[in-house]
Structures are given as structure tokens and as C-alpha cells.
Amino acid sequence: MSVTTAPPILTVRNLSASIAGQQVVESVSFEVPATGITAVLGRNGVGKTSTIRAILGLIHRRGEVTLAGERIDGLPTHRIVQRGVGYVPEDREVFAGLTVAENLALAERDKNPRREFVAELFPDLVARRAQAAGTLSGGQQQMVSVARALLNENQILLVDEPTKGLAPKIVGEVADALEEASKIVPILLVEQNLDVVRRLAQGAVVIAGGRVVHTGSAREILDDDSLTTRLLGVSAEVHS
Numbered sequence: 388m389s390v391t392t393a394p395p396i397l398t399v400r401n402l403s404a405s406i407a408g409q410q411v412v413e414s415v416s417f418e419v420p421a422t423g424i425t426a427v428l429g430r431n432g433v434g435k436t437s438t439i440r441a442i443l444g445l446i447h448r449r450g451e452v453t454l455a456g457e458r459i460d461g462l463p464t465h466r467i468v469q470r471g472v473g474y475v476p477e478d479r480e481v482f483a484g485l486t487v488a489e490n491l492a493l494a495e496r497d498k499n500p501r502r503e504f505v506a507e508l509f510p511d512l513v514a515r516r517a518q519a520a521g522t523l524s525g526g527q528q529q530m531v532s533v534a535r536a537l538l539n540e541n542q543i544l545l546v547d548e549p550t551k552g553l554a555p556k557i558v559g560e561v562a563d564a565l566e567e568a569s570k571i572v573p574i575l576l577v578e579q580n581l582d583v584v585r586r587l588a589q590g591a592v593v594i595a596g597g598r599v600v601h602t603g604s605a606r607e608i609l610d611d612d613s614l615t616t617r618l619l620g621v622s623a624e625v626h627s
């Protein structure tokens with residue numbers, strides 16, 4: 388049997404992007420494997436969210452983005468989403484005045500949404516289906532946001548800082564959910580919590596100043612203390 392490497396699910400080449408005329412992504416290139424979790428790392432303000440939003444066509448962008456071998460950089464956002472790019476935005480963006488069930492129903496795009504999978508993954512949301520999403524905790528809102536993306540069959544999920552601002556116990560629960568999700572869909576994960584990255588990510592892309600400055604295995608990057616200190620401004624030593 389010959390060993391074959393699956394082609395990447397997402398390829399980004401020389402992606403640049405601007406917001407209100409100001410360039411926020413300079414020239415970003417990387418590949419996302421078709422399985423597992425790939426982390427996007429970098430200090431605050433380096434352009435991680437902008438890179439994700441540029442892939443989705445939510446901000447003005449130039450460069451080449453291919454999904455499963457097909458160019459998507461010329462498409463409007465709704466077409467990119469229809470091609471199977473799921474998005475879990477940085478600030479969750481649940482509809483506060485709608486119930487959990489309504490938030491989930493609005494996200495359904497497929498003919499046969501994965502309601503059972505989502506219900507098994509998030510029993511707490513089933514129990515709270517009639518509760519207004521705005522009255523949920525931050526962690527629960529994050530679960531709603533992840534659940535919405537999992538209802539549809541996507542080729543990739545773009546997940547932006549899902550553990551930001553959450554209590555340590557809840558961080559673990561969100562990480563559990565992402566780990567389960569990654570068994571059915573590859574994930575590009577922007578994450579500042581390096582313990583979460585260490586646990587979940589196989590590969591990592593480090594961004595600084597709107598450019599990719601390092602790519603490799605997540606473990607390798609996290610184990611290189613001078614690299615993490617220089618590029619992430621933190622020590623990745625595990626404190627236990």
C-alpha cells in the first residue's frame with residue numbers, strides 16, 4: 388500500500404486584506420489539512436480575526452483561497468458559506484432575544500441538519516432550548532455558536548477564540564466539544580489559550596504583523612519557549 392497525503396482542505400496564498408482602507412493582513416499563506424485541528428496563533432492585533440474574515444469575504448481582500456481545490460476568493464460570503472465553510476465568530480454573535488432553539492433553527496441550511504449529533508454533544512442546550520440566548524452564560528452562548536456551525540455539513544470550520552473570557556472549567560468543556568467536532572470536520576482554530584492549543588491542535592500557523600512567521604507542528608512551536616515568548620508574548624510552559 389502506498390502512503391498518500393490527502394490534499395489540504397483549505398489553501399491560502401498571498402492573502403491581503405484591508406479594513407476602511409487600512410491594510411490589516413499583509414501577505415498570508417498557509418494550508419489547512421483535511422483532518423484535525425490547525426491553530427492560528429499570534430499576539431493581539433496581529434490580524435488573526437482579519438485573516439478569518441478575509442477568507443470568508445467579510446472584509447475587502449486580495450489573494451488566492453482554495454477550498455477542496457476550488458477557488459473561493461472571488462465569491463461573496465453567502466456562496467462561500469454554501470460551499471461548506473462554517474464560522475464561529477470571535478464574539479459568538481448569538482441572537483440574544485431569541486431562544487436557544489430559535490438560534491439553532493435559524494442556522495439550519497442542510498435538508499437534514501445534524502440535530503441529533505448536536506443534541507448529544509450539547510445536552511445542556513437541549514435542557515435550555517426555550518431560554519433566551521441572551522440570558523445564557525458566556526460558555527453556554529459559545530456552545531450555541533459552535534452548535535450552529537455543526538448543524539450543517541461543512542468542509543471546514545473557522546473558529547475564532549472560542550474560549551476567550553470563559554471560566555477555566557468552561558474552557559475545558561468548550562475544548563471537549565471542539566475535540567468531538569474535529570472528528571467530523573477539520574477546524575481552523577484561533578486560540579490564545581495555549582493549554583487548549585496543546586490539547587487540541589496538531590498543526591499551527593503563527594501570525595505577526597499581518598504575515599505568517601512560522602508554521603509547523605503545534606507541539607514543536609509550544610515546546611520552543613524562546614519562539615513562544617518572542618512570537619506570542621507568553622511562556623507556553625505548562626503550569627500544574
Ligand SMILES: Nc1ncnc2c1ncn2[C@@H]1O[C@H](COP(=O)(O)OP(=O)(O)O)[C@@H](O)[C@H]1O
Nearest residue numbers: 406407411429430431432433434435436437438
Ligand atoms: N473594525 C476595524 N476597524 C479598524 N481597524 C480594525 C478593525 N478591526 C480590526 N482592526 C485592526 O486590524 C488589525 C488586526 O486586527 P485583528 O484581525 O482583529 O487582530 P487579532 O484577531 O489578531 O487580535 C489591528 O491593528 C486592529 O486594530
Ligand SMILES: [Mg+2]
Nearest residue numbers: 435436437477
Ligand atoms: Mg481576534
